[in-house]
Amino acid sequence: MYIADMLNDFNRIQNQVAQFLGDRSWPVSESPLIRLYSGKDTLALRALLPGIEKDSLEISITDDVVTIKGTVPKTETGEARVVRREKVSGEFTRTIELPFAVDPENSEAVLKEGVLTLTMPIRESVKPRQIPVKSNE
């Protein structure tokens, strides 16, 4: 079973519990769900943030730690009766530890169709180096 499926199930159960308890704006601690990519010079982080406005998102990077803060707006139902609420709303903060220290100055964040992509160059000093193996013969 894939971890994403388990997390999906977990989130769904959590939502149902939240609904049952009447707390519809459950604080989202596990969210957003992420994917991490890495290359020789770059790290990339993707996060699922449907419904988030660019301006309500706060991203900070310190060495090898990324913090994403934001608010998922609660659906404005006005006078309408809520029949079903599966989407989680409210404030969230997620801190992610990266495998390498990155350069925050040259990092870039793009929010498109509810998906955040953070592209961060790996700091020169921490890039893995090839160590030539000397023979002592």
Add this chain to the structure above:
Amino acid sequence: MEVKQMATITKQEQHKAHETANQVTNQTREQNKGTSKAGVVITPETDIYSDEKAVYMEVAMPGVSKEGVEISIEKDTLTIKGENSYTPPEDLELKYAEYRPGNYRRSFQLNDTIDTDNIEAVMKNGILRLKLAIRQPVVKKVTVKAE
């Protein structure tokens, strides 16, 4: 032609709206089951609410553009499909994943009070907003003339 009292119609309307909303909710879980486990198709999280005039839906489909949305109605089944425009970051290798990008699909059973010709859909920031209008009963007043 039916002649109804205004007050009754309003009550009936309300009742109908709620009934419709419930039916939308009582979508067949079985229908949506199975596909999500295949790993290619995701059941999108959905909020539903309603008033006398319409049933409103918010469907979360991150990674789907306006062009990637397909909404179809066949008989009493509303099907929402979303094609994920996902492309992995270039030249990078996946190291860690909590979700799998995939296409979205979910079906809902509609009540016959939904006016299927009057559906509005807006896609923004990965959220599809639908407004399904509820057919309003036609009220005609009949004037009774004195002989």
